[in-house]
Amino acid sequence: MTKRVLIVDDEPPVVEVLKDFFRQFRHEHSYETESAKDGAEALVVLLRGNFDLILLDMHMPIIMITANADTRAAAEALGGGVFAYIPKPFDIRHLDHLVALAISTGTPR
Secondary structure, three states, X not given: OEEEEXXXXXXXXXXXXXXXXXXXXXXXXXXXXXEEOOHHHHHHHHHOOOOOEEEEOOOOOOEEEEOOOOHHHHHHHHHOOOOEEEXXXXXXXXXXXXXXXXXXXXXXX
């Protein structure tokens, strides 16, 4: 069974190393990888099909939306570099505000 993986990273050598790793993995699945250099390109790739896994460079602002009521998981995600956490159901104005902050602030390289 083949699993599809999207690698989003702006460093071509990193993308190539990850693609090599996925070719070498000997799990019960084989892997088909695609890559994107930024969020805009990732969106185009995502519109072409579904993925089983996305590997995302953490130097892009990430907003996590989840119905998980476990606030410890949110705290861990925030401590791990997630820009913001929004519990479901969410207010679209809150999301709008966080997106504006994420885009204007970005993350340091």
